[in-house]
Amino acid sequence: MITHYELDTLVAVARELSPYYRELYAGLPSRPTLEQLPLVEQKAFWAANTQRDNRLLTGPIHDGMVFKSGGTTGEPKFSIYSRVEWEAFTGVFGMGLDAGGLHDGERIANLFYVGDLYSSFIFIMRSLDHARANTLQLPLSGRADPDTVEHAIADFGLTTLVGTPTTLLTLAAHYINAGKTAPGVRRLLFGGESMYAEQRNTLARAFPAAQARSVGYASVDAGLLGYDDDSCGPDEHRMFSRYAIIEIIDEVDGTPIRETDKVGRVVVTNLTRLLMPIIRYPAGDMACWSEPAGTPDRRFRLMGRSEEGARVGPATLYIEDVRRVLGECRAELGAFEFQLLVEHVQQRDRLTVRIASEAAAAARAALADTIVRRLHAERPMLPDLIAQALIHPLQIDWVAPGGLEINTRSGKLKRVIDRRHEQR
DSSP states (O other), X not given: OOOOOOHHHHHHHHHHHOHHXXXXXXXXXXXXOGGGSOOOOHHHHHHHOOSSSOSSOSSOOOSSEEEEEEEOSXXXXXXXXXXXXXXHHHXXXXXXXXXXXXXXXXXXXXXXXXXXXXXXXXXXXXXXXXXXXXXXXXXXXXTSOHHHHHHHHHHHTOOEEEEOHHHHHHHHHHHHHTTOOOTTOXXXXXXXXXXXXXXXXXXXXXXXXXXXXXXXXXXXXXXXXXXXXXXXXXXXXXXXXXXXEEEEEOTTTOOBOOSBTOOEEEEEEETTOSSSOOSSEEXXXXXXXXXXXXXXXXXXXXXXXXXXXXXXXXXXXXXXXXXXXXXXXXXXXXXXXXEEEEEEETTEEEEEEEEEEOOXXXXXXXXXXXHHHHHHHHOTHHHHHHHTTSBOXXXXXXXXXXXXXXXXTTXXXXXXXXXXXXXX
């Protein structure tokens, strides 16, 4: 049986035992409605979730799992699940895998990344354990070289590959460059990134009999978000409505969006977590409803990243991390503002940090090198992906003060501009 809680219980426990939520909910009615609860503000949330003198958790850590949830080398962020919560997380996601067509006899290569407190590999492994379908798993990991994976596919008759689009495309390139195909592979389940049309075409050349579809939608901080079934098109998922409340919130006025096709921020309330409550937490993505209100497990479509950070390939660069790095260069930059631009060019993601500053033109080249070097030091996964030619090199774009793009409705600066969905 999967343990989950009513919203009233979740709020009451958080309010009583978490100093962060007690302060956030001060002055609210004793039993507030969902919409009366303020949205979590990311900076304050993570500032409360420290290893010492923690002000977010509702109790001590006795058992379960600890994962790194982004952050930087100097200031990592950790997500904590009790044992019961971890089993609920993976158990419900296993149900989603069944709904997505998992069937008895599938032979699956797990190509997600593992180690360094990274969750995806063991998360998928445990979710497959919980699924009703009886499957064979080969825990190869995303660091397995393509030759090793090719031999495993042939030797064990693997039918399903599970990993990030970046990993699957690297493997596809290995087959294409060798003039080979893997016709026995029938399903390619991807997660952690979006999949683009030309990427699907590349995968089809290497795996001509395979269907590429989402493994599901989740994150280590927000938890359960959505599952894929046969009704879902590209970038669409269904709510795990019994275990998580998904809202799509208007960026300007902060009200819930109920109509279809109107884009807003994804906000999640996780009904399976008490130790580290997730209540009206921005998931970091934009989305729109693709079915009418009242539809069971209502379907929604992801529409790129929101203001919390920029996803480039399988790596995320958070706004606060960029702000801190640029703040370290304040003497050279002077007054500055910035935004992150994400594009998909020549089958790879490209991230540009656009900086509005009065920095002297003669100093900008050296300053750009310094900024890139410091961002690489904070997010070592970025230079690793660049070295493997999996993403484009990080770029710095200098613009005049006032030259950054704003939201035409609110006049506010757009922190993240995700052009990838416009380029499909």
